[in-house]
Amino acid sequence: MERIDLPLAPASSRQAPLARCRLSLILPAYNEADRIPASLERIGSYLSSAEGTEVIVVDDGSVDQTALLVEHLAESRPWLRLIRKAHRGKGAAVRSGVRDAQATELVAFLDADLTIPIEVLDSLVAAVREGADVAVASRYVPGAIVHRPIIRQAMTVGFRFFVRALVPTALQDTQCGAKCYRAEVARDLYARSRIDGFAFDAEVLYIARLRGYRLVELPVALIQDRRTSIHLLRDTFRMVRDLARIRLNAMRGKYA
Numbered sequence: 141m142e143r144i145d146l147p148l149a150p151a152s153s154r155q156a157p158l159a160r161c162r163l164s165l166i167l168p169a170y171n172e173a174d175r176i177p178a179s180l181e182r183i184g185s186y187l188s189s190a191e192g193t194e195v196i197v198v199d200d201g202s203v204d205q206t207a208l209l210v211e212h213l214a215e216s217r218p219w220l221r222l223i224r225k226a227h228r229g230k231g232a233a234v235r236s237g238v239r240d241a242q243a244t245e246l247v248a249f250l251d252a253d254l255t256i257p258i259e260v261l262d263s264l265v266a267a268v269r270e271g272a273d274v275a276v277a278s279r280y281v282p283g284a285i286v287h288r289p290i291i292r293q294a295m296t297v298g299f300r301f302f303v304r305a306l307v308p309t310a311l312q313d314t315q316c317g318a319k320c321y322r323a324e325v326a327r328d329l330y331a332r333s334r335i336d337g338f339a340f341d342a343e344v345l346y347i348a349r350l351r352g353y354r355l356v357e358l359p360v361a362l363i364q365d366r367r368t369s370i371h372l373l374r375d376t377f378r379m380v381r382d383l384a385r386i387r388l389n390a391m392r393g394k395y396a
Contacts, residue, residue, distance in 0.1 A: 158190040158265055162245035164323070165261070166237035167197045168230050169252035173204040179254045180213055180220065186258045187219065195220050197252065198237045201227025231333065231340025238330040247326035251317035256360055263358045264320035273325045273353035276311060276345070277318035283359030299379055306383045307346040307390070311357055314342040318360065325353055332395050338375070339382035346386060347395045 165183070169176060176197070187193050199207040199222065207224050214220040225236055234249050241247050246268055250256060260277050267275035279286045296315075303314055315338070321329070328351070335343045348355055389395060 158187065158193065158261065161190060161192060161265060161269075162243045162323075163190070163193045163265065164237075164241035164243035164247045165193065165195045166234055166241065166247065166249040167195065167252040168200060168233035168237065168249065169197050169202065169206050169210075170200040170227070170230070170233075171202045171204045171206060172252045173202070173206045173209055175253045176206055176209055177213065179252055180210070180217070182254060183258055184217060184219070186261075192243070193219060194242060196223060196237045196241065197221070198223045198225060198233040200225055200230065200233040229336035229340075230338055231343075232336040234340065235330045235333060235336075238326050241323070241326070243323050245323055246320060247323050248320040249318070256316065256318040260318050260358075260360055261320070264318065267356050267358060268320050268322055271354065272356040273322050274329075274345070274348050274355045275320045276313065276355060276357050277316045277360045278311070278313035278357040279316050279360055280312035281357050281359050283361065285359075285361045295376055298376055302380050302383050303342050306387045307342050309342065309345045309349050309355070311345060311355060313357065314345050316341075316360060329353075334389060334394070335382050335386060337378060337382055339379045339386065342383060343386045346390070350390065350395055 167179070180195070183195055187195070197210045197220070199210065207222060210220070210222045214222055223236055223240055225233060237249065238247055246265060248261060248264060250258065256277060264275040264277065278284060299315070303309070319341075325348070329344045329347050332347050333340060333344050345355065
């Protein structure tokens with residue numbers, strides 16, 4: 141997956157939604173040593189005048205130099221923190237970040253490679269500040285512009301079918317890697333979540349629906365997928381298995 145960099149807007153217009161915002165931004169990372177320095181540089185520039193924002197990189201047991209690079213960068217960036225965890229999956233990494241987040245207003249997460257441009261935070265933060273409990277970036281609502289390889293298109297069609305059948309959320313896109321929550325809502329949802337792998341997004345949003353939280357979807361522009369490590373059969377099986385677990389957990393009252 142490859143990022144398309146968008147030009148940064150002027151600080152006065154770009155950071156209005158983030159001004160005086162108490163935000164914890166979580167970046168789950170696994171073997172991102174070749175991309176994390178550039179991502180953090182871009183995030184640092186974007187958040188340069190956003191007071192009260194912290195960035196938490198949760199290293200999910202990387203076997204490359206991801207953690208060491210972040211640790212080094214954090215020495216000169218007071219807004220940056222590192223959490224090192226054993227490899228359990230993206231869901232476990234985000235859950236750990238939410239648990240450790242210090243923000244009192246908002247908690248958000250983005251994929252560490254910034255395949256979803258950092259600028260999406262503008263609309264996500266604004267939506268939550270305007271009354272949403274959870275704001276979800278979406279690749280399937282009007283205004284979204286997405287280019288994906290055939291393998292991901294095939295996997296997405298199948299996964300969306302099973303989400304609708306097993307854990308309906310009324311959302312078009314549960315899996316896009318950019319979401320923002322009211323801080324207390326994030327803590328409530330992730331304290332109840334159990335899935336460690338990629339289906340954690342669907343689980344958290346399903347719990348949000350069960351608990352009556354207000355969810356909104358906002359379009360994502362200019363995402364381009366040119367590389368993928370997805371294994372169509374293996375990863376589809378794992379995701380469907382986890383969706384079945386989510387439905388079973390709900391039937392047993394484990395999300396109450």
